[in-house]
Amino acid sequence: MKAMVFTRYGSPDVLALQEVTKPAPGDDDVLIKVRATSVTSAECTMRRGKPLWGRVILGLSRPRKRMRTLGLEVAGEIESVGRNVRRFRRGDQVFGFTGFTLGACAEYARLPEKGSLALKPVNLTYEEAAAVVDGASTALFFLRDKANVQRGQKVLVNGASGSIGTYAVQLAKHFGAEVTGVCGTGNLELVRSLGADKVIDYTREDFTLGGETYDVIFDTVTKSSFFRCRGALKDDGCYLPTAGLMNNVLMLWTSMTGGRRVMTGMSVEKNEALSFLRELVEAGSLKVVIDRRYRLEQAADAHRYVEAGHKIGNVVITLE
Numbered sequence: 001m002k003a004m005v006f007t008r009y010g011s012p013d014v015l016a017l018q019e020v021t022k023p024a025p026g027d028d029d030v031l032i033k034v035r036a037t038s039v040t041s042a043e044c045t046m047r048r049g050k051p052l053w054g055r056v057i058l059g060l061s062r063p064r065k066r067m068r069t070l071g072l073e074v075a076g077e078i079e080s081v082g083r084n085v086r087r088f089r090r091g092d093q094v095f096g097f098t099g100f101t102l103g104a105c106a107e108y109a110r111l112p113e114k115g116s117l118a119l120k121p122v123n124l125t126y127e128e129a130a131a132v133v134d135g136a137s138t139a140l141f142f143l144r145d146k147a148n149v150q151r152g153q154k155v156l157v158n159g160a161s162g163s164i165g166t167y168a169v170q171l172a173k174h175f176g177a178e179v180t181g182v183c184g185t186g187n188l189e190l191v192r193s194l195g196a197d198k199v200i201d202y203t204r205e206d207f208t209l210g211g212e213t214y215d216v217i218f219d220t221v222t223k224s225s226f227f228r229c230r231g232a233l234k235d236d237g238c239y240l241p242t243a244g245l246m247n248n249v250l251m252l253w254t255s256m257t258g259g260r261r262v263m264t265g266m267s268v269e270k271n272e273a274l275s276f277l278r279e280l281v282e283a284g285s286l287k288v289v290i291d292r293r294y295r296l297e298q299a300a301d302a303h304r305y306v307e308a309g310h311k312i313g314n315v316v317i318t319l320e
Contacts, residue, residue: 002017002296003017003018004105004299005018006070007063007068009047009049009063012301015299022108023108025081026110027084029112030078030080030113031081032077032094033077033078033107034071034074034108035075036125036130036131036316036320037075037105037130037319038131038315039305039315040072043070067100071104071317072098073097073130074097074104075094076109078091081113086113094120095119096116097115097117098115099268107296116273117274118278120278126318127290132281132286133274134163135164136171136273136277138164138167140273146238149172150177154214156217157172157179158218159221160181160183164242165181165221166191169191169196170194172216178198179195183201184202213237216238216240217229217232219239220242222243226239234260238261239261239262289313289314290314290315291311292305295318299317
């Protein structure tokens with residue numbers, strides 16, 4: 001089968017389309033014929049071998065052999081199942097998250113039956129289904145599971161036009177919050193169309209100096225900091241950063257000091273989230289935003305585009 005492989009860390013030029021061995025499902029696995037995957041900022045970071053501590057998982061000097069094919073989000077069709085598998089059967093249309101095994105940027109991907117995998121929403125294409133996995137589940141993890149957003153609260157989403165932000169705006173509205181989206185000039189109308197009550201153009205206004213205070217500030221692009229945002233948080237408000245090693249220290253510190261808090265973490269197990277999101281999508285309550293589509297052999301171009309930092313919503317790779 002064909003797969004987009006990288007054997008060393010570096011720029012998108014390290015990606016190469018290669019013929020590799022097609023995986024065979026074990027007794028507890030499913031084999032998915034991949035129809036679509038995506039390129040995320042997280043994968044671009046992995047490809048560069050950043051942050052350095054991440055190489056403990058990826059490989060110290062070069063990617064480990066089992067992690068040389070990127071691809072976190074997957075949508076496709078079950079081609080075969082192991083003899084112990086009961087959740088899925090051949091022909092099922094599924095979408096899911098490969099997690100630390102990666103591997104979706106290929107014609108076939110193997111996942112454990114108990115992995116982050118669910119039946120695809122019936123009203124989405126494969127491309128849309130792949131694009132709803134990580135961004136939406138990450139937004140759900142932070143807003144529902146970490147911050148417990150409630151009706152009537154005020155939520156600010158920084159990076160509201162990105163792959164996490166577009167879902168965060170919609171989910172915060174779904175939970176009944178008053179939502180402010182922060183994005184660039186060209187994306188103001190998009191963010192409004194997703195349900196934001198207010199929008200702030202970051203090129204013209206610094207939301208930390210605007211005088212408004214929020215129950216939750218969700219920084220989906222890690223362009224701010226807790227200390228910059230403290231003045232824009234209510235006394236018991238929380239700051240949600242999606243990344244940053246120091247934020248884990250701040251989370252511990254603020255949990256002991258009381259008042260304004262930092263809450264962070266990582267959502268890896270996504271089974272429940274995928275089922276929740278499928279219900280929202282099928283009910284027409286969650287919209288997928290796709291910026292660009294690329295073919296498998298164009299994965300390096302997709303990485304260049306994502307790495308430039310101007311994508312809107314999601315960038316997908318289609319294998320159909």
